[in-house]
Amino acid sequence: MANQIGGMGLLTIFVLAVFVGFEVVSKVSSTLHTPLMSGANAIHGVVLVGAILITGVSSGPAQITLGLIAIVLGTVNMVGGFVVTDRMLRMFSARRGEERR
């Protein structure tokens, strides 16, 4: 598949995303380490999108089979990740009202 926006554009996007990733989490408290890890984990489940796109243009049976496996794995990552993160956070936020700061 062709890169529509050019290698250097993608590199710029990569560099900016690195800075955003660094900055955004750099002040997280240790209490939230586990849910943050789990949430970030769910986000990279977006590889599902790549798996769908590639499967949708594949033709050989080997490729389609591998593609479907990738879709299953990606879905497990994404859906399971968000659900389990929400479960963790639900417990934290049960008593949001009484929170101290």
Add this chain to the structure above:
Amino acid sequence: MANQIGGMGLLTIFVLAVFVGFEVVSKVSSTLHTPLMSGANAIHGVVLVGAILITGVSSGPAQITLGLIAIVLGTVNMVGGFVVTDRMLRMFSARRGEERR
């Protein structure tokens, strides 16, 4: 001049840069407001690059004249901005060794 990386790629870059800009300065102490403003001011002097590029491909006398004016203005912004920011900061950092935190 053609956009080499496509409108949507540029928009993505824009969005990411917005986040970087927000995050990076969001914890600045009030002491540094003035130098930060001045330094950011110098950075947008990079419009000089645009002024040079456009002047270098211009032909009509009106366009060249306007281009040269833009170059002068951009240079004043950039060069003056960094120099004056450094002057401010030099005073802060004179006694770096004794700083409290």
Add this chain to the structure above:
Amino acid sequence: MSTGAQFGYLIAAICFILALKGLSAPKTARYGNWAGAAGAVIAVAVTLSVGHLQHLGLILGAVAVGAVIGVPAATRVKMTAMPQLVAIFNGVGGGAAALVALIEFLTVASQSSKIAMGDQAATVFTVLVGSVSFAGSMVTFAKLQELMTTRPVVLPAGRWISGAVFVAAVGLAVAGLPVRSTGLLVTLLLVSLGLGVLFVLPVGGADVPIVISLLNAFTGLTVAASGYVLGNTLLIVAGTLVGASGTILTRLMAAAMGRPLTGILFGAFRASVAGPAAAAQNRPVRSGTPEDIAILLGYARKVIVVPGYGLAVAQGQHTIRELADLLTARGVKVAYGIHPVAGRMPGHMNVLLAEANVPYESLLEMDEANMELSSADVALVVGANDVVNPAARTSPGAPIYGMPILNVDSAAAVVFCKRSLRPGFAGIENELLYDPKTTLLFGDAKESLSKVVAAVKAL
């Protein structure tokens, strides 16, 4: 790809940024996760609706299968088994990314013969790191689920084997750059799986969460690289975000344990595990009955509970809550001192105690807890060891030396609930167990606590 679709992807990317931002603050964490889920839904919806997809039925079927596997796993897992579930989810993501790159490679290989260097490099990277992440995550799962030993596994000449496999993987990757050989790529995939296993084997059980976080960052980068292969900006942004934030998070976690990352990955306390632990076993200790402990606690003015790994293992969070409620009803002031690395993963104790409805106000962070401890009558240490071991302050040679600890020794009396005199994760003796002001209550944390609850009720 249409502008509309790309715009949808951009919105999804923004959702992911907001998700990470939200997840970084207690008040917004849950909204953050929802923002992430919204971004994921948008991304998948856009992808399915761009049309041009063949095999749509099969694709939807595969998504359904994935959901049917993922959702029940996520909703049913016990809170204490969270880490291994996160490890699995992370591993399958890495595996998916490696597969995507492999399929793209097969497709392009069958169509053209010109090799774009950038794409080829990204493909090789994805296959290598994705496989490492997959295999490594599976090993961490096995360790945490106790399908295998949780102790560091050091193969004979382990360093040399790992080193050789690492060199082989990198060599294959570099060799794969200029040529387009499916055989080479599949070999690389297999060798990388081996590398992933060897990478995680020498890591001790309690260090595994750090490794999961690191592999999480790896998977993020893999996804970004697979996005480069596909020319998909969303995958690049999302993967890079996770790669960058995961790296920071890994460092923060390691910092909370007061140890360098390289030590966790490669050192694993190997030198000091055996020695002192074996030596000091037959010194006298004072052990108490549940009734003794009940009296100590029931007539105290202030009790600080220090929960640890053992409480999580024993699933004793509800029982400790019951005990705390009983004591509070008797007028005893009860609070919990939470060490950042107590439990199985960072923040794990907070999650566990929140599950048991412990009020947020009574969870004290380390500094606060240490202030309270100095005026406490009893420090009740339940299934914790390293996080209260004074060796961190006093023995420069100890592997935990320098780690901030909860100073339970500053309380008037200390009670330890544990099953034996065995040391904790760091494998070093805890002198406090032999201290005259310490009483030991031997047994499984949950059972012991139940007995203490009964005894307090009988007071």
Add this chain to the structure above:
Amino acid sequence: MSTGAQFGYLIAAICFILALKGLSAPKTARYGNWAGAAGAVIAVAVTLSVGHLQHLGLILGAVAVGAVIGVPAATRVKMTAMPQLVAIFNGVGGGAAALVALIEFLTVASQSSKIAMGDQAATVFTVLVGSVSFAGSMVTFAKLQELMTTRPVVLPAGRWISGAVFVAAVGLAVAGLPVRSTGLLVTLLLVSLGLGVLFVLPVGGADVPIVISLLNAFTGLTVAASGYVLGNTLLIVAGTLVGASGTILTRLMAAAMGRPLTGILFGAFRASVAGPAAAAQNRPVRSGTPEDIAILLGYARKVIVVPGYGLAVAQGQHTIRELADLLTARGVKVAYGIHPVAGRMPGHMNVLLAEANVPYESLLEMDEANMELSSADVALVVGANDVVNPAARTSPGAPIYGMPILNVDSAAAVVFCKRSLRPGFAGIENELLYDPKTTLLFGDAKESLSKVVAAVKAL
């Protein structure tokens, strides 16, 4: 553009990010500025070396002219005149961006007739906002340089005129989207210049720094838009960074003054300027001679100096330093209480006092200063008024109500150095001037302080 050049631009963009990051922390601020300058040098060098440029001699000449204007201006300006210089630099940047868009428009108009909607929108945006930024900055310069009144200028029916011009500018911009008319664009430029003037006129002198910061963010966005027109990623990234960080900075500055941004831009304290200020002028006050003040200070144990706008105007920073040194030599404990919005721009007092070599340790931030003030013998208020006005705590109607202030009234005695009983920027009476524990030392801050210095030496 070659890959090499684009790579150079990417490095420059990274430099700019690191610059903003560095400038946000005291320890790294100076390195941050250098990183920014390095990025600028790289960007210009790459641009000049991509070749293909005509008129290279003229271009280099123009750069030289710009440097010859900018460097001396930056090195010679007095510290107190910093704000107006920053305003000028900002304005010329906005002007340059508007010109770039205009030239690109002229070039494209002479070459093709197809209109790319995105480019056209960016062009119109650049011309509009760039001109506003240019004209607005020039007016702020005129205000700060006192080429015109620093009070808010409210034209008769000012709101209506501004509103009409705003509507005209937006209308012209929208009209300019589908057609390609040079006349329209030039008209837009002129109307936008007018809008810029009208935008800044109603803002009071002391609020001007906030407006400069806002216009700075505007210029950043303009540069980003001109980058879009040129298809230049570096301009987009750099401009956006400044636009985003400038917006945050503007909000932080406004927050430090405890007032909403809209109030600063459109309200400007108009309602409450005249009333109370005129009323209370003839109540009795206690004024002292320099000798009285010298005795008060020389025999105190602890003195907190609160500098303000007037100290900056009078250029008295070196004299206050001299006085503080004298007092310290006598064993008096001296520290400075710095209000975030004291002076002409945020952080201005820190800069001024740093220029006079006041040790960093003796500069107290507001909370710290308030703790020290309660145990101080004398609070010496030099050219400050609003930042110590208790009305901020006590009079719900006052425009500064709710702004955190330095509680000099908690010191045992208060000395005000000012020229008259006139109020400060907010235009409201300061009851503290009439307090029995207050002594007034009338006169220009620098002259008064010199006299006090002489008197202390004579003690």
